[in-house]
Amino acid sequence: MGYPVMLHIANQHVVVIGGGRVAERKIKGLLEAEAKITVVAPSATGGIQQLAAAGALVWRRKTFSPDDIKEAWMVIAATNNREVNEAVAAAAEPYQLINIADDPERSNFHVPAVVRRDRLTIAVSTGGASPTVAQQIRRQLAEQYDEDCGRYIEFLYECRQFILRNVSDERIRKKLFKAIAQESFRKKGNWEEEFHRLLEMTL
Amino acid sequence: MGYPVMLHIANQHVVVIGGGRVAERKIKGLLEAEAKITVVAPSATGGIQQLAAAGALVWRRKTFSPDDIKEAWMVIAATNNREVNEAVAAAAEPYQLINIADDPERSNFHVPAVVRRDRLTIAVSTGGASPTVAQQIRRQLAEQYDEDCGRYIEFLYECRQFILRNVSDERIRKKLFKAIAQESFRKKGNWEEEFHRLLEMTL
Numbered sequence: 001m002g003y004p005v006m007l008h009i010a011n012q013h014v015v016v017i018g019g020g021r022v023a024e025r026k027i028k029g030l031l032e033a034e035a036k037i038t039v040v041a042p043s044a045t046g047g048i049q050q051l052a053a054a055g056a057l058v059w060r061r062k063t064f065s066p067d068d069i070k071e072a073w074m075v076i077a078a079t080n081n082r083e084v085n086e087a088v089a090a091a092a093e094p095y096q097l098i099n100i101a102d103d104p105e106r107s108n109f110h111v112p113a114v115v116r117r118d119r120l121t122i123a124v125s126t127g128g129a130s131p132t133v134a135q136q137i138r139r140q141l142a143e144q145y146d147e148d149c150g151r152y153i154e155f156l157y158e159c160r161q162f163i164l165r166n167v168s169d170e171r172i173r174k175k176l177f178k179a180i181a182q183e184s185f186r187k188k189g190n191w192e193e194e195f196h197r198l199l200e201m202t203l
Numbered sequence: 204m205g206y207p208v209m210l211h212i213a214n215q216h217v218v219v220i221g222g223g224r225v226a227e228r229k230i231k232g233l234l235e236a237e238a239k240i241t242v243v244a245p246s247a248t249g250g251i252q253q254l255a256a257a258g259a260l261v262w263r264r265k266t267f268s269p270d271d272i273k274e275a276w277m278v279i280a281a282t283n284n285r286e287v288n289e290a291v292a293a294a295a296e297p298y299q300l301i302n303i304a305d306d307p308e309r310s311n312f313h314v315p316a317v318v319r320r321d322r323l324t325i326a327v328s329t330g331g332a333s334p335t336v337a338q339q340i341r342r343q344l345a346e347q348y349d350e351d352c353g354r355y356i357e358f359l360y361e362c363r364q365f366i367l368r369n370v371s372d373e374r375i376r377k378k379l380f381k382a383i384a385q386e387s388f389r390k391k392g393n394w395e396e397e398f399h400r401l402l403e404m405t406l
Contacts, residue, residue, distance in 0.1 A: 007312045112324070133356060137348070181339070
């Protein structure tokens with residue numbers, strides 16, 4: 001059974017071994033979280049080549065060697081070659097975060113199915129029971145927590161920053177945090193205006 | 204913005220600094236995932252003391268010193284003493300997973316709100332926008348994905364193991380995985396029976 005965490009991966013060094021479709025899919029999730037990505041692969045999909053050309057990642061056009069992951073905080077082996085995947089697993093230090101495609105035994109993490117709406121992240125894992133059901137649940141949640149929901153949570157974030165900067169009284173802070181998180185507040189729609197009204201009333 | 208992963212934390216060494224209510228809550232989540240836990244704190248809640256007495260964790264009854272986290276794969280500073288939390292952050296190696304209470308800047312991960320139903324795990328994070336809303340969504344999801352849903356996913360896991368052991372044809376495997384993951388299958392209710400019928404029809 002896994003332990004769910006949100007990694008603060010921005011600017012952390014991630015090495016992806018493999019340049020196929022699976023690698024590309026994983027790279028996209030990592031880029032959203034602003035990781036610093038190096039891809040090690042003798043060949044790569046058009047998508048990965050474009051990202052390399054745009055400077056979004058570094059592509060080392062070569063086969064894997066243990067030195068490639070020396071500086072990595074996270075290592076992802078996403079080749080369809082079992083021998084290469086095993087060589088990556090063997091080269092990793094026990095403290096490195098490592099995911100080997102199709103080999104949960106040699107991985108110390110796996111990536112769940114994810115719905116992202118700006119700051120809102122919902123992750124679904126069935127612990128290997130059924131990737132199909134994980135995707136079904138992901139789709140349900142994507143419908144339920146839509147773009148509008150993402151915008152609301154982004155608004156809450158902005159308010160939170162404003163409150164932390166401008167309100168020093170701990171009690172009033174908590175009151176404001178709570179008020180803007182209520183469903184009744186959310187349903188009003190004109191959030192900015194309502195937030196200003198609330199501030200005027202409270203301060 | 205965080206990158207959601209499921210850590211395979213079973214038997215990994217986790218050191219929790221602090222013995223209060225926050226520490227206890229975090230410890231419970233870690234125990235569910237079968238981590239090997241050491242608590243470092245001069246005093247601890249009754250709950251933590253009971254877990255220590257039962258052998259579920261090791262309690263080092265002392266104040267923090269850098270040596271305490273040398274062997275740790277994950278470090279959690281959950282004291283309400285800013286100086287101690289900062290000393291923990293300073294002692295950690297860059298490759299160690301570390302979470303410092305109330306200090307996202309010095310943490311390289313945070314723990315989302317979580318719904319657990321056997322193998323099904325759903326994690327919710329608002330990226331610090333609103334813990335209140337994260338808990339609201341968690342409660343909605345807990346209602347929606349109930350115990351029954353957990354049992355169904357546990358059943359899918361058992362089936363998957365059976366299929367992997369007993370069906371060698373890759374095409375038939377995929378067909379079976381897909382069939383038992385359909386909503387129409389789930390709604391039948393008598394899953395075991397239906398699975399046997401399916402096997403007889405397919406093999």
